Structures are given as C-alpha cells and as structure tokens.
Amino acid sequence: MLKDTLIEINKSFIEECKNSPKLTEDLAMMEKYMAESYGKRILVELLQNADDAKSTFVKLIEDKNNLYFANNGNKFSDEDVISISRSGSSSKSKEESIGYRGVGFKSTTYISNDIIIFSDNTYFSFSKKICAEALEMEFDKVPIIRIPFYMKDSSIDRDIKNVVSELKKDGFTTIFIFKKAKLDMIKEEIDILNEGYFIFLSNISQAEFKVKSQSKSFYIIRNYKNSYKKISIKYNNDIVKWLILSENNVDLGFKLNKNKIVPCNQDESVFHCYLPTMDKIGYPLKINSKFDTDPSRKHLTLNEESIKLMKISALNIFQLVKKVFMSEQESKHLGGIVELLLTQISFDKSSMVFSAELKNNFIKNKWILLENKEVISPRKYKLKPDWMEKSEFNLLRNASKNISNQVVPRFVDENILKYEDFIKKYSDSKIDIKDILIELSNIYVVRNMDKILLSKLFGNIFYNMYQERFNNNIYEEIYNCYLPIEESLIRIKELCYENEEIDKYFCKEIFTYITTDILEWIDLKYNLNLKKIITSNYNEEEVANLKPKKETDKLLGNMLNNISISLSSIKWRSAEQICLMLEEQSGYISKDVSKQNLGYDIESKTLDGTKRYLEVKSINNKHEFTITNNEYTAAHLHNKDYYLCLINHSDDKLIVTYIQDPLNNIKFEKRIKQWEWFCDDFDGKNVIINL
Known part of the structure; x- marks a missing residue:
C-alpha cells in the first residue's frame, strides 16, 4: 500500500538528512535556484507529468487561496513517490517520457511552501515547515520536495477534502494541492497558455484552467494516418488546426488554415521538447524532438545530441520540399511549406545552427524537377528574367518547348505560388537575352507568340543591345551570338511583311520600349531595314515624335545611369537625403x-513593384565601413532585396556604390566594438556623378 511506502520513505529520508545536514542545506539551495529559474513554467511541468501518467483530462482551479491541479491518469506508485522525493533518481528513460529527470516538479515550490498530493485514495505532503520541525533545522535550510509525510484524513482541512471529493466525482485520480499559493503568478502563466502546449503531447485531450477570473479551456482531437497527424484544438471559442509530420524521431508542426499550410505566429515558432521551449526556430513552424534542455526546459542545450536532432530536422524538411517539387499530389497538399522557408525570422544561436543545416541541404543536393523530367540542383536552374512578368513568361514557355523544358513542371507553377522566390535563395542564374534570341530565331516560336509579349521581347533585346554597345566584354560574352540575332531579326522581318495585322500591332507596341535611334543602330549594325518596316504605319512627323511610353533607363529596374547633379543641390544634404534623391x-x-530603427534607411519600390531596402553609409577614400547587429539582421531578412548604398562625397565628385545582398556578396569581419560588422574590401555597381 502507498501508505506503508510513505511511512518507510519518510523514516529513511529523515535519518539520511539528520546524518548529512550540510547536504540537506545544499539541497534546499538547489531547490530554491531551480524554482526561481523556472519562472512561468510551472504549468509546463504539471502538464508534462500528467501526460506521462497517461492523463486524458486535466483541471486547474483555486479555492480559498489554495490551488488544485487534477489529472485522471495513473495513480502514484511507490517508484513515483521515490522519484519525486529524490531528484534525478527517476527510473523513467528519456525515450519513455517527458519528465525523465524527476527534477522539474521542484519548480512548483516557487508558488507554495506546503504541497499536498492526493493519489490512490491517500494523502501525503511536502512541507517546508513540517520538514524543518522534523529535522530540527532552520526553516530556510531545509528543502520542500525531499521528505514525504503521510497524512491522515482527519488532519486534512475540511475545505480541501470537499474540493478533492468533487474532483474525484469528475473522475480525477491524482490531485496536487498548493496551499496558500501565489495565484497571481499562475494567472500570468494562464495568460500565455496557448494551443502550442498541447500539440506534441500524446494523451491529454481536455484541459481546463480557472484561476482568479482567468479562464481557458482546451479540447484536443488527434487524427492519425501513417506518419501524418492532424491536431484540432478547440481553444475557448476558436478551433486551431496543426499538421504534424513525424520521421526519424522528429515531429514537424505546420499550422493549418482551411487545410492549407500557413505561417504560424513568430512567438509560436519555437523548438519543443514535447512542450514549448523559448528557443526560436527561425521559420514559422514548430519542431519537436527529445532535445536536451537546461533544467528549466526553457532553452535547448546545444550539445552533440541536440545538434544531431537539428540535422535530422533539417533533412526531414528538405525531403518534404523535394517531394513538393517532384510530385503533383504532394505539391497540392504540402506546397505551403515552401513559403514558410522564404525568410529567416530569428537569428539567435539555436535558429542559426538549424538554418545553416537547412541551407546546406538545399545547396548541395538535387531537388528541382524540370519539365523534361531531369532533376537538378538550384545552382543549375534558370529563373525567368526580372523584367518579364509571370504571365508573360508563361506565354513564352507555351510558345517554346525548349524554354518549357528548362523550367519546373506546370504543377509546381500552379500549386507553389512563391517557388521562384524560394529557388532564388540558392540560384542567381536566369534565362538571358541569348536564350531568348535563340528561341526567336525559330519562325514557329515567333508565329505562336503573343503579340504584346513579342514586342516586349524584341524591345528589351534591342534596348539591351543598344545599352551595351560600348561594353566590349559584355557584348562579346552575351550578345556576340550573330547567327541567332540575325535570324531573329529576319524572322520578325518576315513576319511583318507576311501578316499586316501583326505588322501594325507590333510596330505600335514596340515603341513602348525603344526609340527610333535604337532601330537605326540595329539597322546599321546588321545591315537591315527594320526602322522603315516598323515605322511604315506612321507619317514623318509621327516618326520624329516616337518615344517609348516608359523611359528606357527605368525599363528593367536598372540602377542609375548618366545622372548629373549640381553641387549646390547636394551640398548640405545628408547621405540619406542624397540616396533618396537618387532613387526618386x-x-x-x-x-x-x-528614424524607425528598422535596420535600413530607405524603402524604395521599383516600377515593377519590387521593394528594395537600402542602408546608407557615408564613406571616405579608406573604403571601409561598419554595420550594426540590427542592420546585419535586416540584411539576413531581406536577402537580395537589401542594398548597401555607400556614398563617397568629395569636392567635385560623388561616387555612389550599390551592393546588393551584402552578406553574401562581400566579406565582413566581426569586431568587438559595440558588436559592429566591419568591412574594408568591397565591390559593387558604381554610379559616378560629376558635380
């Protein structure tokens, strides 16, 4: 019987403590430290123990300053009493339970010095006052959770017995009573309690909490299907759903909205060791495993075991994303995972370790399926040109089988809305002008092309050729593809002569992008007569006034070119004001x-709607500058949309250097000077402005 065990343990432990008073004092200090360390984690411990005990229903209430936590799980055994009394001696293994150390219950001493436990129809207590009297030691030098004291029914307050009796009627088998508890502290814990506390538990399906007018209730439904598990949690009047995918002893949790994967809130995005820790993942999802944690279970211990589990977690996510890119069915159900991984939202130590492992998987492996069934790494994938809209690119792939074969299958395009943004994290390669020229040398491609797109393609080709006409290196590398260029122009010439309707429409639309000067240069370069063909629908006065609808230096969202600014207009301006003026x-x-401390100074939106985030630095001829931790974090967050704008202002010249995605394109050295990031060697796109 539990009564006999309690009496035997009590006698043994009293004798042990009297023989080792110094050790008893040390235990009291350790208990105090652990209780203070837990802060706002008492409910976590109680929930963990209840779930370990196979409880399906837990309840927390208060009555006359006493706090009651009841569960309907397994009753206390002899081993459980020994475990809770002798910290760290639990026979439970890490593989079998959450609270395997048997130390976490000491956190509850932070809210009460007098704890009564009712289980197996038996009362026993842990009391600092009774312990001090039994050991004849000072009150502050004895622990609370050490010596259990069996309690006769007659010694229990009537009020406590009445509450316990009512809880027993509701089917509760074990009840913890915290006498004269710090109820305000527990109320604060209930304030932050959310569905995340129950997602990775195995047994609890109902939980009710009511303390000092603060009330919350949770109803948990778990639906299992192979390695997939859907968790529905009714929280007060809301229903929250999560998808749990389990593999290799790691659970991945994804929030659902109408059965679609969506980002969870930033405060929900934490590592779990069954219950939530305080360590961020860095991406809006949850990861649960048997991570090693500190005694309070607030933070992961980044030892060999935890890092191993992080690697497994990263590999599991990579494998899921690969399935999404390889399978139409998976892309429909799990395509939302890709969007969650677009932006890192935390940069603490645990999230950086995990993020590095995740990125390593995507960089080193092949996971992108092409239309032609080839599987390639992201470095080999060619993205659509920045100046081409998604709808226009789809028209191009419809007209060109060769282009279509170089990109992802249509099911990826349909089911994963931001797949290009994700691939962009690992690839800079794009379908270029030369690729498009080769396609436009095919009369069948040209004939099947949308007319508006055709004019835009040739407009951009002509514009780019004209812009780079004096840059021999670029011209040789990109545009020195004579046969395709000539054949492309011949095909459009044939098409214009062949079809009068296309002739008129094409001729009209191409001046959205180019001027007659550009046509004259093309004719001279290739001995053609395109200007005459394309302007045949206009009279001489109209031809003289033909100008692009969009200024050519804005067409592709290029950096500033050929800007001239007077010295007086910038003489008294700050670097930020100069950058703003140049952007405008x-x-x-x-x-x-x-002024908003966002980690950048200027927000700028290009003509195609792309946002850019510019951090402005005023530099001198030493070519060195620093960035702060806040700026470093912003650069991480915005990746290729983040620019450094370095302004070197001398008496007669202004040199503005734009560096895109600086963390990946230049080298920084961390120096201990208010944790700034130092750079003394950089290369970017210069804009030299004569004053």
Whole structure:
C-alpha cells in the first residue's frame, strides 16, 4: 500500500538528512535556484507529468487561496513517490517520457511552501515547515520536495477534502494541492497558455484552467494516418488546426488554415521538447524532438545530441520540399511549406545552427524537377528574367518547348505560388537575352507568340543591345551570338511583311520600349531595314515624335545611369537625403525610414513593384565601413532585396556604390566594438556623378 511506502520513505529520508545536514542545506539551495529559474513554467511541468501518467483530462482551479491541479491518469506508485522525493533518481528513460529527470516538479515550490498530493485514495505532503520541525533545522535550510509525510484524513482541512471529493466525482485520480499559493503568478502563466502546449503531447485531450477570473479551456482531437497527424484544438471559442509530420524521431508542426499550410505566429515558432521551449526556430513552424534542455526546459542545450536532432530536422524538411517539387499530389497538399522557408525570422544561436543545416541541404543536393523530367540542383536552374512578368513568361514557355523544358513542371507553377522566390535563395542564374534570341530565331516560336509579349521581347533585346554597345566584354560574352540575332531579326522581318495585322500591332507596341535611334543602330549594325518596316504605319512627323511610353533607363529596374547633379543641390544634404534623391530621380517610389530603427534607411519600390531596402553609409577614400547587429539582421531578412548604398562625397565628385545582398556578396569581419560588422574590401555597381 502507498501508505506503508510513505511511512518507510519518510523514516529513511529523515535519518539520511539528520546524518548529512550540510547536504540537506545544499539541497534546499538547489531547490530554491531551480524554482526561481523556472519562472512561468510551472504549468509546463504539471502538464508534462500528467501526460506521462497517461492523463486524458486535466483541471486547474483555486479555492480559498489554495490551488488544485487534477489529472485522471495513473495513480502514484511507490517508484513515483521515490522519484519525486529524490531528484534525478527517476527510473523513467528519456525515450519513455517527458519528465525523465524527476527534477522539474521542484519548480512548483516557487508558488507554495506546503504541497499536498492526493493519489490512490491517500494523502501525503511536502512541507517546508513540517520538514524543518522534523529535522530540527532552520526553516530556510531545509528543502520542500525531499521528505514525504503521510497524512491522515482527519488532519486534512475540511475545505480541501470537499474540493478533492468533487474532483474525484469528475473522475480525477491524482490531485496536487498548493496551499496558500501565489495565484497571481499562475494567472500570468494562464495568460500565455496557448494551443502550442498541447500539440506534441500524446494523451491529454481536455484541459481546463480557472484561476482568479482567468479562464481557458482546451479540447484536443488527434487524427492519425501513417506518419501524418492532424491536431484540432478547440481553444475557448476558436478551433486551431496543426499538421504534424513525424520521421526519424522528429515531429514537424505546420499550422493549418482551411487545410492549407500557413505561417504560424513568430512567438509560436519555437523548438519543443514535447512542450514549448523559448528557443526560436527561425521559420514559422514548430519542431519537436527529445532535445536536451537546461533544467528549466526553457532553452535547448546545444550539445552533440541536440545538434544531431537539428540535422535530422533539417533533412526531414528538405525531403518534404523535394517531394513538393517532384510530385503533383504532394505539391497540392504540402506546397505551403515552401513559403514558410522564404525568410529567416530569428537569428539567435539555436535558429542559426538549424538554418545553416537547412541551407546546406538545399545547396548541395538535387531537388528541382524540370519539365523534361531531369532533376537538378538550384545552382543549375534558370529563373525567368526580372523584367518579364509571370504571365508573360508563361506565354513564352507555351510558345517554346525548349524554354518549357528548362523550367519546373506546370504543377509546381500552379500549386507553389512563391517557388521562384524560394529557388532564388540558392540560384542567381536566369534565362538571358541569348536564350531568348535563340528561341526567336525559330519562325514557329515567333508565329505562336503573343503579340504584346513579342514586342516586349524584341524591345528589351534591342534596348539591351543598344545599352551595351560600348561594353566590349559584355557584348562579346552575351550578345556576340550573330547567327541567332540575325535570324531573329529576319524572322520578325518576315513576319511583318507576311501578316499586316501583326505588322501594325507590333510596330505600335514596340515603341513602348525603344526609340527610333535604337532601330537605326540595329539597322546599321546588321545591315537591315527594320526602322522603315516598323515605322511604315506612321507619317514623318509621327516618326520624329516616337518615344517609348516608359523611359528606357527605368525599363528593367536598372540602377542609375548618366545622372548629373549640381553641387549646390547636394551640398548640405545628408547621405540619406542624397540616396533618396537618387532613387526618386531613377523613377522609384521612395521614403526615408531612418528614424524607425528598422535596420535600413530607405524603402524604395521599383516600377515593377519590387521593394528594395537600402542602408546608407557615408564613406571616405579608406573604403571601409561598419554595420550594426540590427542592420546585419535586416540584411539576413531581406536577402537580395537589401542594398548597401555607400556614398563617397568629395569636392567635385560623388561616387555612389550599390551592393546588393551584402552578406553574401562581400566579406565582413566581426569586431568587438559595440558588436559592429566591419568591412574594408568591397565591390559593387558604381554610379559616378560629376558635380
């Protein structure tokens, strides 16, 4: 019987403590430290123990300053009493339970010095006052959770017995009573309690909490299907759903909205060791495993075991994303995972370790399926050109089988909305002008092309050729593809002569992008007569006034070119004001946000709607600068949309250097000077402005 065990343990432990008073004092200090360390984690411990005991229903209530936590799980055994009394001696293994150390219950001493436990129809207590009297030691020098004291029914307050009796009627088998508890502290814990506490538990399906007018209730339904598990949690009047995918002793949790995977809130995105820790993952999802944690279970211990489990977690996510890119069915159900991985949202130590493992998987492996069934790594994948809209690119792939074979299958395009943004994290390669020229040398491609797109393609080709006409290196590398260029132009010439309707429409639309000067240069370069063909629908006055609808230096969202600014206009301006002026002169919609401490100074939107985030630095001829931790984090968050704008202002010249995605394109050295990031060697796109 439990009564006999309690009396035997009590006698043995009293004798042990009297023989080792110094050890008893040390235990009291350790208990105090652990209780203070847990802060707002008492409910976590109680839930863990209840789930270990196979409880399906837990309840927390208060009555006359006493706090009651009841569960309907397994009753206390002899081993359980020994485990809870002798910290760390639990026979439970890490593989079998959450609270395998048998130390976490000491956290509850932070809210009460007098704890009564009712289980197997038996009362026993852990009391600092009774312990001090039994050991004849000072009150502050004895622990609470060490010596269990069997309690006769007659010694229990009537009020406590009445509450216990009511809880027994509701089917509860074990009840913890915290006498004269710090109820305000527990109320604070209930305030932050959410569905995340129950997602990775195995047994609890109902939980009710009511303390000092603070009330919350949870109903948990678990539906299992192979390695998939759907968790529905009714929380007060809301229903929250999560998808749990389990593999290799790791659970991945994805929030659902109408059965679609969506990002969870940033405060939900934490590592779990069954219950939530305080360590961020860095991406809006949850990861649960048997991570090693500190005694309070607040933080992961980044030892060999935890890092091993992080590697497994990263590999599991990579394998899921690979399935999404390889399978139409998986892309429909799990395509939302890709969007969760677009932006890292935390940069603490645990999230950085995990993120590095995750990125390593995507960089080193092949996971992108092409239309032609080939599987390639992201470095080999060619993205659509920046200046081409998604709808226009789809028209191009419809007209060209060769282009279509170089990109992902249509099911990826349909089911994963931001797949290109994700691939962009690992690839800079794009379908270029030369690729498009080769396609346009095919009369069948040209004939099947949408007319508006055809004019845009040739407009951009002509524009780019004209812009780079003096750059021999670029011309040789990209445009020195004479046969395709000539054949492309011949095909459009044939098409214009052949079809009068296309002739008129094409001729009209191409001036959205180019001027007659560009046509003259093309004719001279290739001995053609395109200007005459394309302007045949206009009279001489109209030809003289033909100008592109969009200024050519804004067409592709290029950086500033050939800008001239007077010295007086910038003499008294700050570096941020100069950058803002240059952005606006380039036609971008820009605003100064330097006062908001966002990690950048200027927000700028290009003509195609792309946002850019510019951190402005004033530099001198030493070519060195620093960035702060806040700026470093912002650069991580915005990746290729983040720019450094370095402004070197001398008496007669202004040199502005734009560096895109600086963390990946230049080298920084961390120096201990208020944790700034130092760079003394960089290379970017210069804009030299004569003053």
